[in-house]
Amino acid sequence: MRSLLGRLLAVSMLVFVTACSSVSYYTQAVVGQLSILSKRKSLERLIADEATHETLRNRLQFIQSVLAFADDNGLPVNGAYSAYVDTGRAYVVWNVFAAPTFSTELKRFCYPMVGCLAYKGFFAEQAARDYAQSLADEEMDVYVGGVAAYSTLGWFDDPVLNTFIARSDERLAALLFHELAHRVVFVKGDTQFNESFATTVERTLLRQWLTERGQPSVFDAYLEDEAKWQQTVALITKARSALAEIYASDEKASVRRTSKHERLQQLQDEYAELEQTWVTQGPYAGWMAQPINNAQLGTVAIYHELVPQFEALLATSGNLRAFLEEVKVLAKQSNEVREQRLMAEAESL
Template identity: 30%
Template sequence: MSTHLKIYRRQRRGLFAAVALALVAGCTACSPLYVVRAGIAEIGILRARQPIHEILNDTTVDPDTRSKLAYVVDARRFAAENLGIDVGDSYTMFTQLDRDTLAMVVTAAWPDRLVPKTWWFPIVGHVPYKGHFSLQSALEEEASLANEGYDTWIRPTSAFSTLGWFNDPVLSTALKTDEVEVVTTVIHELAHQHLFLPGQVEFNESFATFVGRAGAARYFCTREGSGPQSIKCQRALARWRDSQVFSNYLDDLVKRLEAVYDDPELTPEQKATDRLPIIASGLQEFDEQVAPALESLTFASFRHENVNNATLLSYIRYYKRLLDFNALLKSHEGDLAQALSDIKERVRDASDAFDVIPHTRPLESSTKAVPRD
């Protein structure tokens, strides 16, 4: 079922370079016009870059922009010095865009299975989304996919990573949030440079969510950030806990849906029908049990969206097994740098990186609060 503009929600998560990388070797499912448009847009972003240190000293730039860019600089330093991430030259530059959204991301999935449609790009492999710098182009692609029978969803993105292939700038679209989200976004995107596994999008994005949220909490709860008693520390911790609660809720809902989708005695049409009451009860559970337990507004827009397989997969992509990542972090006594090093070593030769992340005991229910560290 087609999504609509009213359900868009601004996700500050990375859109891998279905833009610059398309220029390198092309996209097997992309038209020449798409590649040209993406290339022109990416070139424009790169050509408009300005060194952040110059902007910080420019008093004609508005104070809010300069203040948040100062957090970008410090978050980048924190990621390098405290988390052991090779930050390269990324996020030392800034690009002011003439729009509120970087790109629109189209995702799709069949209504009888939690399997995304994928597009192939060089370097990153198969990815379950396709970015468009034009809303009209995204809507046209969504309509075409819906006509083929796919569940679809369009969402905006305000940041992306080229995995170190280019000097990624901070975009003005990524600064339209508070300081906690700005730092979370920077660390999230830098996490992709620390660890990226081609073709394993769910692991890559969930790992980056873990690093971004846990990293931001550690940054703001130290004296380097704002201190353990600060509002920013409490906000960062609350959003990290909420991410784990939401992840647990999604994991449970997915298990119930997969029981239907994996039933060999059901036809595709029956599966598409039988999923509906499961999704409905899952949304009721969210309203009555999950939402009241959340401490922040991070997931406030979830119920304003047309929840289907494409929507769910988009969320699963970023919030899969976060409790397990946190349990591994606790096994390193909260040392995030050690946890990142351990994870990188564990997944080195894994065909499915999640297989080497130990399972922890799930929360007793989706509503049970994550223990406060």
């Protein structure tokens, strides 16, 4: 395993090999990560410490049980989540998403070590919002989202954070499964592949975990949320397709802008109607209540668009461990080969 110093030096080198305009960005990334690492406290010690609040102790013990389950099912836990950090804030990072005024495709941000991603992360909220404003000044659609957890892809042993520890049991377990999945494979420059894969693992293990815990009512509620999620994503996917047609038309910019506004309003109206059919509030209530743009819609696509294809591959693989091995092989292929394989799996069912 690479030493902590070696890893920090590797990350720090980014500051010196990039353009001057990027130095401040990579500096904040290094400083932010160092701040997280410097605050780590061992889970074992916190659990054993009589001064630890009982609520925190119970959550940490719960996390240990989830990690054991994940490890038993083939996820590479190793030293991940063996320490706790209180960041003192609601989110650990803030991601900036952007898309052109007349495009459904997210802007890509490229980095030396992980390739191009569909977002740019900041450890300080104001820095994220300032950067988003600079993109908005260039007439880009922008969206800033707070993030409770992120994966360093095995470079560091990611800690448990205060930003997500208070979640319900099922939400916390789902998050851990998702982040650990990123340790299985990470394809440079393919955010949609990476996030859709992690979402598939998250959903698969959560189903199994709830079933084995003998919590039928919680599992039923989860299935209900799943159905709401699928209906909502279907609406968003339909809206993005309609918007793509609007943007590709030969109409004047003013006409396309009006059509864009009308279609986004239609999406919000359709979601409001859909919510009326549900007993409880839907998963995107707050999200849909705010002004929507191309960047915001793109965040849904990168996390969910390939999930059906991955679930088809999981079905043909037979079990999760075999699926993980299949994806490891797939991750080494070209973008075109990966896309063809996933589409073929989905069409075969």
